[in-house]
Amino acid sequence: MEPTPSVLFLLGASHHTAPLAVREKLALDDARAAALATRLQQTPGISEFTLLNTCNRVELYGVAGGEESLAVLRAAFAETTGCAPAELDGVLHLRQHHDVVAHLFSVAAGLDSQIVGETEVLGQVKTAYDKALARQWTGPVLNRVFQKAFQAAKHIRSHTRIGEGQISVANVAVDLAGKIFGDLAPVNVLVVGAGDIGLKTVQAFQSRGAKAITVASRTLSKAEEAAASAGGWAASLSDLPDILATADIVACSTAAPGFVLTHEMVTAAMQRRARPLFLIDLALPRDIDPAAAAIANVFLYNLDDLAKIAEGNLAQREAEIARCRAILAERTAALWPQVAQSLARNS
Amino acid sequence: MSSLPTDRALLWLGALLYLAGFVAGLLTLARRSTTPAPRAVLNSLLVAGWIAQMAGLYVRGLATGGCPLGNTFELVQFVAWSAMVLYFFVGTAFRVSLLGLFTAGYAATLALISLLIPAWDATHGQKIFGSNPWIELHAALAVFSYGVFGLLALTSVMTLLQNWSLKHKRLNGLFWFLPSVVQLDQINTRMLALGVLLLTFSLAVGSVWWLRDTASVNLPKLVVTLGVWAVYLTVLLLRWRALLVSVRFAWVCLVMFLLALLSLGPVNSSRQHEVVLTPINR
Numbered sequence: 001m002e003p004t005p006s007v008l009f010l011l012g013a014s015h016h017t018a019p020l021a022v023r024e025k026l027a028l029d030d031a032r033a034a035a036l037a038t039r040l041q042q043t044p045g046i047s048e049f050t051l052l053n054t055c056n057r058v059e060l061y062g063v064a065g066g067e068e069s070l071a072v073l074r075a076a077f078a079e080t081t082g083c084a085p086a087e088l089d090g091v092l093h094l095r096q097h098h099d100v101v102a103h104l105f106s107v108a109a110g111l112d113s114q115i116v117g118e119t120e121v122l123g124q125v126k127t128a129y130d131k132a133l134a135r136q137w138t139g140p141v142l143n144r145v146f147q148k149a150f151q152a153a154k155h156i157r158s159h160t161r162i163g164e165g166q167i168s169v170a171n172v173a174v175d176l177a178g179k180i181f182g183d184l185a186p187v188n189v190l191v192v193g194a195g196d197i198g199l200k201t202v203q204a205f206q207s208r209g210a211k212a213i214t215v216a217s218r219t220l221s222k223a224e225e226a227a228a229s230a231g232g233w234a235a236s237l238s239d240l241p242d243i244l245a246t247a248d249i250v251a252c253s254t255a256a257p258g259f260v261l262t263h264e265m266v267t268a269a270m271q272r273r274a275r276p277l278f279l280i281d282l283a284l285p286r287d288i289d290p291a292a293a294a295i296a297n298v299f300l301y302n303l304d305d306l307a308k309i310a311e312g313n314l315a316q317r318e319a320e321i322a323r324c325r326a327i328l329a330e331r332t333a334a335l336w337p338q339v340a341q342s343l344a345r346n347s
Numbered sequence: 348m349s350s351l352p353t354d355r356a357l358l359w360l361g362a363l364l365y366l367a368g369f370v371a372g373l374l375t376l377a378r379r380s381t382t383p384a385p386r387a388v389l390n391s392l393l394v395a396g397w398i399a400q401m402a403g404l405y406v407r408g409l410a411t412g413g414c415p416l417g418n419t420f421e422l423v424q425f426v427a428w429s430a431m432v433l434y435f436f437v438g439t440a441f442r443v444s445l446l447g448l449f450t451a452g453y454a455a456t457l458a459l460i461s462l463l464i465p466a467w468d469a470t471h472g473q474k475i476f477g478s479n480p481w482i483e484l485h486a487a488l489a490v491f492s493y494g495v496f497g498l499l500a501l502t503s504v505m506t507l508l509q510n511w512s513l514k515h516k517r518l519n520g521l522f523w524f525l526p527s528v529v530q531l532d533q534i535n536t537r538m539l540a541l542g543v544l545l546l547t548f549s550l551a552v553g554s555v556w557w558l559r560d561t562a563s564v565n566l567p568k569l570v571v572t573l574g575v576w577a578v579y580l581t582v583l584l585l586r587w588r589a590l591l592v593s594v595r596f597a598w599v600c601l602v603m604f605l606l607a608l609l610s611l612g613p614v615n616s617s618r619q620h621e622v623v624l625t626p627i628n629r
Binding site: 176178179180181182274275276293296297299301305308309 | 509513514516518523525526527528529530589592593594595
């Protein structure tokens with residue numbers, strides 16, 4: 001009996017298939033990610049895997065012993081995220097073989113991002129891979145595919161003009177702030193969440209002249225660290241109601257499971273101020289109650305809103321995107337025979 | 348009165364130049380041009396239109412023997428002219444994008460409507476100017492304040508459009524070029540303060556004259572004028588205390604101007620003397 005050939009697979013959901021509300025349900029916090037990893041390690045036939053978990057996608061890349069091993073993955077996904085299997089129909093997409101390589105290349109190069117050409121996703125893919133490598137979840141197939149994806153992404157960034165223009169969420173948010181406040185020098189910026197996205201947002205606002213920056217975090221020491229690097233002030237989340245009354249721009253990017261800014265908090269803050277309030281929700285699950293958008297003089301934008309604005313510039317870059325896709329297709333075609341050989345050896 | 352056909356011809360020329368400026372501005376916007384040349388074309392057309400309109404009003408002033416504010420036609424023309432003067436100052440001082448386009452459309456609309464409604468120019472009021480320069484100053488300041496409130500209505504419309512585009516995330520086309528919400532709010536507040544100041548000064552000057560001869564102003568004019576002033580003053584105080592801001596402030600300014608325009612009728616009718624000045628059918 002011939003051995004069953006190993007399968008390179010990808011199972012997941014992204015902004016292409018799942019709207020923001022569904023992605024919120026699918027988002028894997030540390031505990032859920034650990035639970036899914038444990039489940040995968042215990043699944044017979046799964047020899048390698050990596051979990052990519054960002055604001056716009058939850059994707060599981062792996063090598064399975066055969067088609068039958070893939071069947072259990074969907075159930076594991078549903079169980080971990082707490083979604084009913086029917087809920088995931090049409091949301092989860094499964095790719096195999098050559099398509100997986102092509103997709104990962106596209107993701108790492110930013111071509112599959114909501115804001116095409118953005119570079120943050122490469123860092124997120126690297127982090128996901130490093131984590132998997134450190135925990136020995138990966139093997140020869142995924143190691144090769146991911147390393148080549150990083151090379152391809154770097155090539156795209158340095159040999160094409162795909163990265164030109166306002167293509168990061170933070171930069172789009174800063175542009176919008178200009179439409180509300182004009183000069184950003186006198187505005188008070190409050191960043192809630194001291195993570196990577198929060199810090200990038202701070203940098204984007206500082207690059208446009210914003211001087212008064214406050215970083216608030218659940219852990220005050222983290223806020224102090226981030227505030228020190230940004231030259232701003234630190235605050236704890238318990239101070240939010242008071243700071244909100246004086247802040248002009250609030251960018252939220254925490255990992256909190258519920259709303260950090262509720263409708264009531266925003267309403268109370270608006271009663272104490274006359275200036276507009278620009279709320280930027282960069283978190284998933286969302287940090288700001290969407291109902292706050294209805295309050296007068298409040299402008300609320302979430303990840304999907306910012307991405308849609310960035311798409312406005314997409315037409316201008318379409319020719320460049322086509323060139324990038326051609327380069328990646330060439331590289332995928334060159335790599336695939338080697339990966340197929342590895343998979344055969346794996347079998 | 349042989350010069351009167353000339354004054355209407357000049358006023359027509361002014362109105363058409365404003366309209367040409369508006370169309371040029373729209374075309375620039377449609378082409379998404381960011382070069383300074385189209386803006387220079389727009390401003391040149393507006394300056395030319397303003398000069399033609401001023402020349403028309405001057406000729407008419409010579410014919411009537413005073414400031415040409417004797418009927419609805421002249422009042423509306425003067426309001427459009429005042430708005431353009433203010434645009435030249437405000438547009439330069441604040442560098443407000445799209446204000447030129449909006450002012451061109453607004454001035455062209457007022458000027459053309461006034462030219463197309465013969466009834467507004469069929470009769471002419473009593474010659475109230477010339478005999479007393481203070482009354483002339485009172486009337487000119489009052490109408491000029493209406494010009495300020497007109498421009499305030501325009502910037503209020505821009506505020507409402509900007510607010511709508513930001514709330515509904517529609518930032519393409521025209522909306523992308525609108526000034527920021529904060530900038531528009533600052534302009535609106537300053538414009539309101541300027542308008543109230545001018546109207547207050549105008550009423551103060553007029554009241555001195557009125558106290559000497561209370562019969563010189565009829566009750567409807569007195570009530571309407573004081574009513575417009577009181578409401579604008581109240582709006583300014585509410586804005587100053589931050590009790591009326593953002594969209595509500597813009598709506599109030601817009602509606603108030605429409606009401607103020609309607610008030611021109613009672614104000615003007617208070618001194619109708621059925622003096623036929625201008626042959627309209629030409």
